Every structure is written in C-alpha cells, then in structure tokens.
Amino acid sequence: xxxxxxxxxxxxxxxxxxxxxxxxxxxxxxxxxxxxxxxxxxxxxxxxxxxxxxxxxxxxxxxxxxxxxxxxxxxxxxxxxxxxxxxxxxxxxxxxxxxxxxxxxxxxxxxxxxxxxxxxxxxxxxxxxxxxxxxxxxxxxxxxxxxxxxxxxxxxxxxxxxxxxxxxxxxxxxxxxxxxxxxxxxxxxxxxxxxxxxxxxxxxxxxxxxxxxxxxxxxxxxxxxxxxxxxxxxxxxxxxxxxxxxxxxxxxxxxxxxxxxxxxxxxxxxxxxxxxxxxxxxxxxxxxxx
Numbered sequence: 001x002x003x004x005x006x007x008x009x010x011x012x013x014x015x016x017x018x019x020x021x022x023x024x025x026x027x028x029x030x031x032x033x034x035x036x037x038x039x040x041x042x043x044x045x046x047x048x049x050x051x052x053x054x055x056x057x058x059x060x061x062x063x064x065x066x067x068x069x070x071x072x073x074x075x076x077x078x079x080x081x082x083x084x085x086x087x088x089x090x091x092x093x094x095x096x097x098x099x100x101x102x103x104x105x106x107x108x109x110x111x112x113x114x115x116x117x118x119x120x121x122x123x124x125x126x127x128x129x130x131x132x133x134x135x136x137x138x139x140x141x142x143x144x145x146x147x148x149x150x151x152x153x154x155x156x157x158x159x160x161x162x163x164x165x166x167x168x169x170x171x172x173x174x175x176x177x178x179x180x181x182x183x184x185x186x187x188x189x190x191x192x193x194x195x196x197x198x199x200x201x202x203x204x205x206x207x208x209x210x211x212x213x214x215x216x217x218x219x220x221x222x223x224x225x226x227x228x229x230x231x232x233x234x235x236x237x238x239x240x241x242x243x244x245x246x247x248x249x250x251x252x253x254x255x256x257x258x259x260x261x262x263x264x265x266x267x268x269x270x271x272x273x274x275x276x277x278x279x280x281x282x283x284x285x286x287x288x289x290x
Contacts, residue, residue: 009039010250012076014159015105017098019088019146020115022046023059024066025215027165028114030238032070034246039076040110043101044083050117056216088115088142089134098149110249111150112163113143113187118180131179139183144190147205151198160203161249164191168209168262172269188260195258204257206248210241211264231266240265 016035020028021044032042044067051058059066063083070081082104086097101108117138120131147162154160167174169185188207195205212218212226214235227234244263247253 007039009076010252011035011110011159011246012039013078014040014109015043015101015107016040016110016112016249017043017045017101017108017146017150018112018114019045019097020047021070021083022048022051022063022066023056023215024061024069025056025059025238027210027213027215027238027241028112029066029070030242031112031114031245033073034239034242035110035112035249036070036073036079036081037075038246038250039079041076041079041105042070042074042081043104043108044070044081045088045097045115046083046085047087047115048085049087054119054217088146089117089137094142094145095149098146098153102153107155107157108150108153109157109159110161110163111146112165112245112249113146114165115139115142116165116167116184118177121177121179123176124178127178132182135179135183136186139180140186143187147194151201151203154201154203156202158202159249159251159254160198160201161253162194162198162203162205163245163248164188164205164207166207166209166260168211168264170260171209171262191260192258199257204248204254206256206258207260208241208245208248209260209262209264211236211262211267213238213241226267229268230264234265236263236265 018028018032021032032044036042046063048058048063067081067083084100086093088094143164150162164187166188167184169181174181191205191207198205212235215238241263
C-alpha cells in the first residue's frame with residue numbers, strides 16, 4: 001500500500017464530536033469547520049446561555065448561523081451536521097451528549113473537547129470550594145467523562161482520536177486564575193495516562209495548547225502587548241490550532257499519542273502580563289463555552 005499519497009478528504013466517512021461550537025469567531029467553530037472540510041460529519045455541541053454572560057456574548061447570528069456555515073463547509077456530499085445544546089456541568093450531561101451523537105450517526109470516531117469555562121476565579125487567598133468545583137466540573141470532569149464514553153463505545157474502527165485542550169499552565173503562570181489553571185492543567189497531566197490505557201485499542205489521545213488566540217475577548221491594550229511578544233507580530237487565529245487538530249485526527253497523525261502540543265507561534269513568555277487576566281499565553285482565548 002502506498003502511504004505517500006494523501007486522500008483529498010482524509011476524514012471521509014468519519015464522525016467528529018466537537019464541544020464548545022457556539023460562535024463563528026471561536027476555536028471550536030474553526031475546528032469543526034476544518035474537520036468538515038476534510039470530509040467528516042460533525043456533531044456540534046454548544047451552550048449559548050453561557051455565552052450570554054461573557055464579555056463577547058453569543059454569536060450575532062445565533063446558533064443557526066453557526067450551523068449554516070458548518071454545513072456550507074462540508075466537503076463530503078454524504079456528510080451532515082447535527083447539533084445539541086447542553087450544559088456539560090450538569091450531572092450526566094457528558095453521557096447524554098455522547099448518546100445523542102451515537103444516536104445521530106451510529107458511532108463517533110473523533111472527540112475534541114474544546115469547551116471551557118473561566119472567570120469567577122481568584123488567587124490563592126481568594127479561592128473557595130465553589131470556584132474550584134465549578135471549574136473542575138466543566139473543564140476537567142466533563143472532558144474525562146466524555147473520553148470514557150468514547151472509549152466504551154469505540155468499536156475498533158480505524159481513526160479513533162481524542163483531543164483534549166489545555167492552556168499552557170506549564171509554560172507560564174496565570175495570576176489570579178488558580179481554579180482555571182488547576183482544572184486545565186489536569187487535562188495535560190492525564191493525557192499520557194489516557195493514551196497508555198487506550199493505545200492497545202487503536203485510540204490516540206493528545207492535548208493541545210492553542211496559545212493566545214484572538215476570538216474577540218481581549219482588550220486593545222492586551223492585544224498590542226501580546227502581539228509584541230509573537231515573532232509574527234499578531235495573535236493566533238482560531239484556524240491556527242484548528243489546522244493542527246485536523247492533522248492530529250487524520251491518518252497522518254496516527255503515530256502521535258500521549259503528547260501535549262503547543263501551537264503558539266513562538267510566543268515569548270519572559271514575564272507575566274498582569275492586569276490583563278493573567279498570562280495570555282496560558283489562555284486559549286476562546287471565551288469559555290460549556
């Protein structure tokens with residue numbers, strides 16, 4: 001078999017469940033669009049009530065506009081887009097979401113846990129149990145339970161892929177965001193263990209840190225300060241991490257597992273940028289969605 005040629009639609013016939021797909025300026029949308037363009041069918045998760053309470057707000061066109069653009073990106077005539085709105089912090093929500101996806105398509109080949117929640121956080125002196133529990137429930141617990149559902153349902157089909165999302169907590173501090181840093185850092189820490197457990201079943205598990213990505217949340221001052229620290233002179237765009245993830249979940253990425261990959265454009269951390277929500281390289285920049 002010639003492995004040097006590439007299928008124009010490398011994800012043809014595969015199904016991808018992507019969480020946190022609620023705004024066209026977000027990373028989740030960029031990931032889903034990339035996978036759709038590679039031939040996959042998309043099950044898009046969103047939780048618009050959360051977006052309403054963020055500084056950026058929900059997509060101006062609503063979820064319908066998001067889904068319409070995803071459908072327009074489908075490159076495989078046999079592929080489709082299905083969606084579900086769900087608060088992944090609720091008990092049993094990850095299991096229900098995965099069941100929805102399997103019910104719609106019969107199987108899931110790719111799981112990308114892009115959803116996240118930040119805010120209502122503090123430094124060490126201001127932490128309380130509610131802050132820690134809320135971040136854990138959304139960022140960590142739901143991602144691990146979705147991975148569990150994926151592993152239990154996977155039937156041995158080729159192309160089993162899990163991608164978790166972290167925010168570079170091992171690369172720089174996040175002042176004032178201990179609950180977020182702990183919950184996201186846990187995903188990076190557990191990646192190798194999950195990869196080892198699932199390797200014999202042909203499932204790869206990797207974790208991606210998108211670095212500072214401009215999805216509309218940052219102030220002009222923070223945008224300028226971070227751009228000065230990136231060799232290209234700009235923040236990342238949502239499609240920057242999406243391209244990496246699209247490659248990881250394709251057959252070309254089948255030999256990569258157990259890795260935490262940083263896609264940051266050479267972002268230079270020589271001190272913390274305080275007053276802008278912590279170290280911007282540790283925040284993937286997608287206003288959090290559950």
